[in-house]
Structures are given as C-alpha cells and as structure tokens.
Amino acid sequence: MKHRHRHSIGRTAMLSTLLAAVALCSTGAVANAVTVPDNIRVALFADLGSRYKSTTPAATLVSESGMQLMMGGTAVAKIAGGQTIRFAVDGYKAKVLETADLTTAISVLKKIQSSSNAVYVTMLMKNGKAVYQVTEGNYASASAASSALAKWNTAAYTLGAQTLTPASVLGPLAVESGPYDSEAAASEAVTKLGNAGLDAFLAYKVSGGMAGYYVRIGQASDATALSAIQLKAAAEGVTSKTPDAASAYVVLRNDMTVNGAQNKPVNLYSVGTAAGTAITAAPSGDAGIQVVERSKQTYRGNIEISVLNNNLAVVNEVDLEQYLYSVVGSEIYSSWPAEAQKAQAVAARTYSLSLGVGFQIANVVDTTLSQVYSGIKGESAQSIAAVKATEGEILTYGGKAISAVFSSNAGGITADNATEIWENVTNYLASAVVSPDSGPQEGKLNWHRVVLENGTTGYIRSDLLRDSGAENEAGIKLFEVTGDGVAVRSSPQILTNVEPVAKLNKGDKVVTLEIVPEYTVYSWIEAPMTPDELLTAINKRAKTAIEGPLRTLEVSQTGPSGRAIEIKANGKVVDVGYPDNLRGALGGIKSTLFKIEETGRISLIQSNGQTTEKTSSSGLQVQGANGVSSVSGNLTVMGADGKLRSVTPEPSFIISGQGYGHGLGMSQWGAKALADQGYDYQSILKYYYKDVTIEKDGN
Template identity: 55%
Template sequence: MTNKSNGKRFYSRLLLTAALLTGLASSSFAPVPAAAAVRVPDTIRAAFFINLGASKYQSITPTATLFSPGGMNLAWRGSQGGLPVDVVPAGQGVRFAMDGYRALVLETPDFNAALTALKKIQASSNAGSITQLVKSGKIVYQVTEGAYSSAAGASAAVTKWTSAGVASGVQSLLSPRVLGPWAVESGPYFSATEAQSAADRIGNAGFDAFVALKPKDNAMQYVVRIGQEKDNSTLGALQQSVAAAGGANVRIPDAGETYATIRTDLTYNGSANQPMTLYAMSSGASGILRADPVGTSGIQLIERSKRTYRGSMEISVLNQSLAVVNEVGFEEYLYSVVGAEVGPSWPIEAQKAQAVAARSYALSSGTGFQIAQVVDTTLSQSYYGIGSENDNSTAGVNATAGEVLTYGGKVINAVFSANAGGITADGTSEIWGGDSSYLAAAVLSPDEGPQKGKLDWHYIALSNGQTGYIRSDLVADSGQVHMSGARLLKIVGEGVAVRAKPQATTEEPLARVGTGSLVVELEQVPEYTDYSWIEAPKTPDQLLTALNKRAKTPINGPLLTLEVSKRGPSGRVTEVKANGVAVNVGVGDNLRGALGGIKSTLFSIEETGRFTILGEDGKKREVPAQSGSLQIIGGDGKAKRLTDENLFMMDGNGQLRAATSEPGFVLSGKGNGHGVGMSQWGARGLAEQGYDYQYILQYYYKNVSIEKDAE
C-alpha cells in the first residue's frame, strides 16, 4: 500500500465552521480610534536600489534613468545644504551612475561601430554604455561596460569582452583598458558654460576631459576632471601634461572629495542625435542628487519597470553601488501600497484594514534600510507607484489617515500575508520566532475567496501510465469502471491538455488527448490558487539542491525520503526529515525557499516512491528503505521485474493510488505567504460578512489599539 506522509488531505480540520461566525457575531464593536502620542511623519523613504550587503539586502543597478512629463529640477543635497544644479526640460530624461571602474571596450569616431559593439555587450550585461566626448579635435565614442568597485573587476571584464570579440573588425583609437575614477582637476570656473569650453580645449589636446560639479562653501563649483585612471600612480605625470597643455590651476584632488562628473550619454536612446546628460557620482564620498518633478506629474524610473512615482528621487552612492531612494508623502505612498496589495474591487473595509496595517508596518520599520525606511518589494510592502493606485484604495487610505496599530504604547510590526490558507500562523513558534504577543495566536480565517468560481480538476492516469491533471469541464463520467474500481472518465474536447498541476498555464502540457478517450480518475482536487495548491512532482535532485542551499548541515544524497516531522499549532510545518534526519534550515519560514519556493508552510508531502509491500510470506518490505528490484506475479504465475517509471497500486483503504518506481515528491498545501498577522483574503472575507476594518484588525492582531496620529 502507499504511504502518504502525514496525510495529503489533512486540511479538513482547518475549514471554517459555524463557531467562527458565532465568535464574530458575539464580539463587541471596536472602539473609535483614539488620539495618542503616536507621530506619523509627513514623508517616507522607499529604496528601489540599495546595497546593504548580501546578508542584508541587495538590489543593484549600474544606472538610473529618470523622466517626467513636466520636467525636473535637480539639486545637490549634502553637508553643504541644498544647491540648485540644473533643470531637465519637459520630455527629456537624465541618467545617473557611480564614477567607479569600467572596462573600456572601444573608442571610435564611428558611432554606428560603437552602437554595434554596445548591442553585443547588452546581450549579456545591463551595464554597457556609450559616452560621447571631444578629443583631438573630433567627436569620439567610448564604449564601456560595468560599474565595478575595483580595478581587478574591471580588468577581468576587459579580458572577457576582448576574448568575446565585441569590438572585432573595428579600429579602436585606444586599446581595451580599465577606466577608473582617478583624475586631476582644473578650475574652478564661474559657470557650466565656461567649464565646458575648458573641457573642450583640454580634450582637443588629447585628454579625456569632463565638466564636474563640486559643492564648496555653500555654493556649487564647476571644475574639469581630466583622465579616467585606474589608480593614482599616473596622476603626477598627468597633472604636468595637462598644465603644459594650458589647463588652469591643475591639481590632484583628495580621494574623499565629493563630485559628480557630467557625461554625454548615448546609451538609452541609441542615437547620436539624442544625447542624454549623465551624472557620474563619486564613489568614495557623500552627496545626493535630488530630482523633483515640475508640476504634479510623477517621475518615471526606467530601471524599475518604467513605473512612475510621486515625490522626489534621490541618487547617491552607498557601499560602492548606486542607491536610488524615493522620498514621498506617507499617505501618497500608501495609495500605491494598498492598491498593489489588495484588489481594486475589494470592499472598502478591507481597503481600510490594509491601509492601517501598511501604515503601521512602514512606521514600525524605522530606518530599516540605512538610508530608507522601506524597500519597494514584498520584503517590505509592494510599492509600484502611481500605476497601482485606484479610487477604492485611495479612499481606504484617506478614510484612515494617520491611524496606526499600537501595543503597549508602541506602533506594532503589523505583518500580513496574502492568504493564510484557513488559519493564521502562530507568530512566535512557527515562522520566525520571537516574542510578539499580538501575533502569538493562530486564528481561523475566511480565506477561501480565491477558490470561488473555480472549477475542480481531476487527477488522472492515461493508458500509457502517465499521470496529470485535467479540468473538470473537459471530461464526463463514462459510466464505466476500471478493474480497480476507479471511475473511467471520457474526454469531451479535442486536444485536451494534461497538466503537471491543476492549473492552466502557458507551459507545454504533459500530453494531449482527444475526444472520446478514456482516462482513469485517481482523485478530484481544487484548482491551483492562493488558497489551495498542488505543485508539479519534484525530483530528488531538484529538492536536494534546494534544501542544501538552506540547510546548515548539507544532506548527503541521494534523497530517498522526505517527510514532515513536526508541525506547529496552526498545522504549519516546522521541520522536515530527509533520509530520516531532521533538516535545519533556521526559522520555519525558510522551509518555503528550501523546498523550491512553495507558497506556504501549511503543506504536506506525498512520497510517490515510498510504500510498504506485504509479501506472500506475510513479511513487509519498505521501499525505498530496503534495496532490490520490484517484481509482480503475472497471470501465468511468473514473476516480472517492474521497469516502468509509473506504478499503480491499491492502498490500505482500497483506493487506486499513483506511485513511482523511483523516489518522487508531490507537495500540496494551503495559503500563500508566511501566514502571520492579517490575511488579506481573510480581511476581504470578513468585510464581505459585514465587519468593519476596526474589527478585522483587532481580530488578527490581538490586544492592540487603533490610535490616530497626534497632529
């Protein structure tokens, strides 16, 4: 008979009952939010790109490209205060980068040759660029790649691109080399125009010369930076050469001086006739360039899926990487967050509950990301800009303006997840640990909303032994029965897809079957949703690789068995055993990633290659614990070795079950996300039953108060 680890369908005990409804109806009405000493700031800082280290958070880009329909005002922010820099005209863009190390692949007067080389680089790197400059009396184009923090990294890139022949067939004015942030400086000059004239003169003498901004004495200076050297060993000789060529006040700047080099960039538009200004910011000093939109239009950040955001964009360098932070009104930030986190058609009370939870979560974060409170991903909260706003979510934010959840007088970390799968997690024992009393209790949650209106699927076996899923409207009961007692279903469509899991996707199906074909029904299951899901069968190698990425002690393969060994109060898995040994992946929520990215830890494992065989001698054999081939006795009384991958056998309940001759694993479960705190689908379910946002919040977060910003 087959052995299903902990029972594939143990979830019935988690379904909502009348007790939940009775409990809700008998609860007292939530109080009106009280004014308190809580202070909700006017603005919040959300990071799009920031490097805090691999163990903390990394989202890295070599460049940032901004557009705004009405144009932008650029200003410098730093120890010198705020200093105007430039005005970006309406319809034009501006780019930013770190002035770090790059691989010079090609320098040529032929723009088309430069563009061809750039496209070759862009096939495998997002850090290619074309810079236009004046040298020796003509316009030249430098094709570079990278935003490296060291000369060694750029040197390896030079070797890579040279070996790849990116610039083959083109005569380069310079041999491939490392370009770096070391330079000498001429000036200062009274204006950007005067500095540009000086840069052209110095460039005509054969040097790489760029205008640069430098804040000093509460004013903005313009200088010319000459050279793109990989270290400081050549600066003395370069200083003398530039001075001999007529450079004014040529000096070697200190390594820690703040600046932003201005380059003419042709990368984004890919046209010599559509240049864009690029500010390359010093990598070893502080300083921020801030872009504010002119008028009410937002700012589009190309490198973030071309989304448009309210507020200002701040560009700086942190930990040798470009940092891009959006400073935006706190409530305006929530317009986008609530719009992205819950559907626009959801009840207004669910929108309000989400608004208060999101406001509390963001406020409790402090400056969790060094120069920002939050990031724009689900590590904090989904923040997709103006495009995710809608009237309903905005109304929910406005109706609860300034309201937050507190416990013991402090704003709580009001975590939430998409769908709790019918019951929330115990926040202290199942997911992350810690002592958050307001998240301690697991509560039943009306999360079945994603399943409404969805058809069931049939898990079936084809005549060739292959198994998969077919949607219920594509089959009918044939009235016939398989010799095992299982129903035979008849296909009612042409070319019906057999899927690896109960979900219609763009992936190629496992097989297609025609009208009238008969298939064996093994099981009927719900469609794959955030509430109920079954993953496609995973191989031992797939799971072993995923587990060993998280396991503190590597698992010695091959992976023969994988079973649930511990569950918490809500039924969530807190431990699994591989080959009979407990796997330590840290906190419970890490199991999601350790098992290949499953939706939640409210799951079970079916081991298709694990079963117990009762021999004719009455002895039991455990597969795969005991080695040896599998054999069956045919009608002629002769033993035959089983070589097929798929097996079918009767379990202890007399049901036909699919199995495999080699280890295989099917993971199925409920919910999407960590399950701690408020369930978003549960909030919708409660709102649809008539409960207001105050009740919803105090149902999911225990013993909390709803307090309003003290203005």
C-alpha cells in the same frame, strides 16, 4: 463550487462567535498619542549584501514636468520636461575603443551588450572633433577592470575597428580646476582642455550651501597617469589640483548609449564614491519621475542617487500617505470592499513604521521583502480613499507600532509565530485562528487527478470528463474524455508555458485517483518533483547538506496551525533555520501549510498485522497469479481507507498545500471575506492583531 478547508464547518461556527466578540468590543474610537513621520524612503535599487541586493549599472530618469537636480539641498542643474537623464557610478572601467565614427562605436556597444549590461558610449570633444569612447563596467579596482579589459579587447567584441588611443583601464582619479563663476565658464574650460586632447568633464560640487562648477581633468587609474595629466593641463595654462578624496562630486558626461543611433547625447551624471555623495532629482511639477530601469514606473516624490558598496543606489523619498496609495493598490484588488482597503492601509502604514531604517539607507524596499510598491501605476481611487480615510492611524501594542505583517492567504488558519514561522514571541499576532480564505476558489472548477492506461498520472479539468458508466477489471469506475486534444496537466491549472504530460481524445478512458480544487493561492498542488530537483533546492538552504540520492521526504513535525516546522530527508532532519525557510528549501512553495506525497513509498500490512514500508530502492514488488515480479512501471493501488493512489518505481514527490505567504497577521483574502460579511476595518484588524490599540498621529 466553493471549496473550504476540511474543518470548515466547525471553524466557521467558531469564526462567527469570535467575530461577534470582536464587534462587541470595538468602540470605533481612535486614540491620539503617536507620531507618524511625513515621509518614507523606499529603496528601488540597493546593494545591502545578504540583507538585500537589487542592482542596476545605470538609472535613467525622465519627468514630463521637468526636474531640479539637488546636492545637499542646493540646486545644481535644471532638467527640462521630457528630457532624459542618466546616472552611473564614477568607478573603474575598461575602455575598449575610442573612435571618431559613432556608427562603429554603437556596433561595438551592441556586441558587448550581449554579455554585459554595463556598457556605454561617451562622446567627448577632443582636438576640435567628436570622439566616442566605448567603456564597460563599474569596477571597484583597477585590477578588476584590467581583467575585464582582457576579455573585451578582442576582435570578437571590437569587431576589428581602428581605435584612436590604445585600449586601457579608466578610473575615477582626476585633477580638478575651479571653481568657476558659472556653468558656462566651466564648460569653456572643458572645451579648451578637450582641444588639447585631454579628457575633461564638467563637475558639480556644493560648498557652504552654494553650487560650485568645476572641471575634472582625466580618467586616470593610478597616480602616475594622474601626474602626467596635471602636467599637460598646466602646459595649456590651466591650474589644477588633486581634489580631496573625501569630497562629494558629480561629473557630467555626454552619453550616446540610449540615443546614439539618433546622434542625440543624454546627460549622464557619474556619481563619486565618497561617503555622503548623493544627487537628488526633484520633480518641478506634478507629473512624477519615471525610473526606466524599474519597469518604467513613475513615482511621486524625489529620486535620490548615491553609491553604496560600489553599486548605484536609487531611493524614492515620498510622502508616507502617498506611498500608501500605491502599496494598498498594489497589494490588494481595487474591486475589494472599502473596509478591506482601510484595513490594508492601516496594516501597511504600521508595518512601514515598525521597520525604522530597516535597509541602511531606506526604511523599506519596493518588493514583498517589505511590501509591494509600484509607484503611481499602483494607485487606484479606492486605495487613495482608504488611505485618506485612515490617515495617520497605526496599530500599537505597549505603546509602540507593531510589526503588522500580513500575507496574501493564510490557507484557512493563521500561523503561530513562536513555533511555525520566525520563532519570535509576538503576542499581538493572532495564533492559529480561523481565517475565511477560500475566496480564490469561487467560480473555479474542480480537477480530476487521473491515471492513464500506461500508468501516467496528471490532472484534467472536471468539465472535460464524464462518468463512462463502466468499470475496469478491478471494479474501479472509469471516466471518459468528452473532447479531442484534451490536455493532461502536471498540476491542476492551465500554464501555457508548461507542456501537458499527455493529450487524450474523446472516449479515452481514465481512472480518477482524487478530485481536487483548481490551483489558487488558497489551495495548490505542485507538479511532481524529482529527487534531484528537490535535493538541489534543499541543499541550497540546509545548514548540513543531505547526502543523495534523495529517497524519502516527509513532514516530521507540525505546529499549532498544522504548518510544517520540520521535515526529514532520507530519515534525517533537515535544518534550514527558521521553519519559514522550508518554503525556499522545497523549491519555492507557497506556504508551509503543506503535505508531501511520496509516490515511490508505500506501507504494506502483512498477514501478521505488522506494517512494512517499501520504497523503490527496497525492491517494491507485486505478486500476480504467475508468481512474484518486480514493478517495472507505475502502479495504481487501493489503500486500507479505500482510496486509490499512484505508486511509481522511482521516487517522486507531490507537494500540496493551502495558503500563500507566511500566514502571520492579517490574511488579505480573509480581510476581504470579513468585509464582505459586513465587518468594519477596525474589527478586521483586531481579529488578526490581538490586544492592539488603533492610534492616530497626534501632530
């Protein structure tokens, strides 16, 4: 059964009229006046503070076709096909152990890994033999690393292993020798210095468009230690100097963290923190580059590694159209009509351009904060075809690319940005227009919200109940369960990780409060939330905390589309800034097109016609034949409208709504429905984005 919005009949008629107007106005012509860039920068990991934060201590790359490592556009190293390489920040760290036994080092590594994801085993050749340093962290200062060392340098983590050198703080300070004529010559110097017991590493720099090979000697955390290292290097006949702190460098280390058990070192490139330092991995063929820490996804284009706010930053620089192959394929289903795919391609391309360099070192991120991008695995034949069919096309308003926002499902009606979401005047976003979004309900069964004999409420799927033909003492129809072990669920959906609120057997009787659609992105009901759960969520977002306990919660104001723009808790307005922030403030609900049922609150019409509100805290009571008694359990009451509802002695809140996302701009499910009805992508776009022009790259 297909479930529509309660106003679906009138809105459907309106929709047909509006779409006819759009279709009549659409000429199919595309202007040629804009410039669309060739490439886009996508942040996979970056620390942008409150703007965006997704970090990783290391980035592990591999490409079946091999890679070239570039600094400043100059090749510094070649990586064979299938060879794994890693990147990390050359910062301060705690050296917990130095041992000649790899097995011991790996054991300590695994122990620390239970509490930290930034632990490494580095192999060096010192005094003619291999030694293994176990280090943890990437810290911005020596003092921070020292504090960490105090934690790790205990028997609980070191396992009582003997260490060749005392536990200490390592840092990025080093003296430098070179440049050397070749990488081989620099490597010989590394061996010589290592035989003298010094920590020495090959380093890459670029000057005048030429790659330079250097040796960085030492891992000092202060100037005193650095002076001692320089004297020791001089004693070995190696002239060194303190490098310019502003110079960009990358250090090559032998990392045993990944393949330690197989005694196979992996190249670890430690990136310096000087401004402008970046190393880029460019694929040597068509295989793409896999980023292990990003769910092992493989990406077209280049992967750039740098340091931002003392954290590793990983950016995928890729051809814009190829980026869209993945965005379209990740954002909507490949089975959807071609015209919906094309509409998504134009919207996504436009939105990308409207952001500029919206994320400091990147244009976009790879999450829903921008739009979903999952590399090559997100592509499909349909998404590629849609991007190619609309190549270079964007939506403009007043000659500029619009912020072509879109969401999964508008819940039957689009939002009004000026009042309901981010409170911006965006005339090109269709406000409060009907959107045919009920597609997710197709083929889904209804659910009964039921009351059990003990007053417990929950949901049972309609095919597991039937009319028993009987009524209870109050004349209310009873339904009976048709099988054994039937689950009563907290919301109208099956979640394997959520325990049922009860289980019933064949013949058990229940009262149905209401019949609702199955939980989808179009229509949803969240499980009852406790006052404590909601108060915690609200106060994480509220500018002024609500004093508990939470007794009442209500939608106090709505906008043109019916979305909540204000709520009150305990009778006081909750200020969360933009209305769209209400989604997070209420525990991450799907949209702001919602209502709240307060099961611990009821309005009573007295004999004089006046209405009195009662809550659990105000002493809700029921009068029976034997007098007045306090409510000690859940009640089922019938309202003036003849509908049943459950009343609980303690506050509880059920939030139900429609749609998924902010609801602005194009609804993806709405675009599918329009395409199914035969509308082309231009008509779809001009329905959701008003007074726009579809322009094509003029280059």
